[in-house]
Amino acid sequence: MLSDLLRRLTAPAPEPLPDTDARVAIGALLVRLARSDGDYAASEIAQIDRSLMHRYDLNASEAADLRAECEALEAEAPDTVRFTRAIKDAVSYENRLAVMETLWAVALADGTRDDEEDSMMRMTASLLGVTDQDSHRARLKVAAG
Template structure:
């Protein structure tokens, strides 16, 4: 189902993804973060839906459907390092900084920061080519939103 997208992401030098593929890959990264602590809570799913609805102008049903696709992609996607590096290479910087805020929003959704989520956030932020300062600002914006 996602073979073409996964092949594009894993290419030695990924091209910029078509918007629909990039959107789905970024959504899958949100899902991966929400699952990092082994508790994929309803509040995290709802937060992902809200992010997807706002970013893409989707109705609630459309956002839920996109999240369901992202859940499937996340299960098939390779390890986080390769997956995130591929997203970095195929995604514009502005989209990556917006993604950092969205990731923090999901991490903070359940009012609990697990060590697994914190570790994954540090890894993903670095792999996306973002600085600790950019991450801290994204976390602050996510906490206020």
């Protein structure tokens, strides 16, 4: 399944992803962000699981299984551009704003903001077609809540 998803993500003109594949692509993006600073912290893993549980109405075991699938995809995928292109094509702007909130929740989960994560967040927002202002509002919402 992952090799088929990778093939579709790396196609010159990828088709919009079905919901199950969009879940894995979004989850892999969360994992990529968490790993971007070289410290895949337990707090970030727990936040990814909570986010997957909330976003997709999963129990803890299902979320952990999905995260494991996302980790495998992230490890094999060549670049962030393909994740974001697939997500942008498959997800409405309103839902991409929710993805940004989820990304900010992971970025802030370990209690520190570092240059790698900040850079990844700026790039990801741009590639998802989310404005800087909307990304900033998403960060403030997550930080406040």
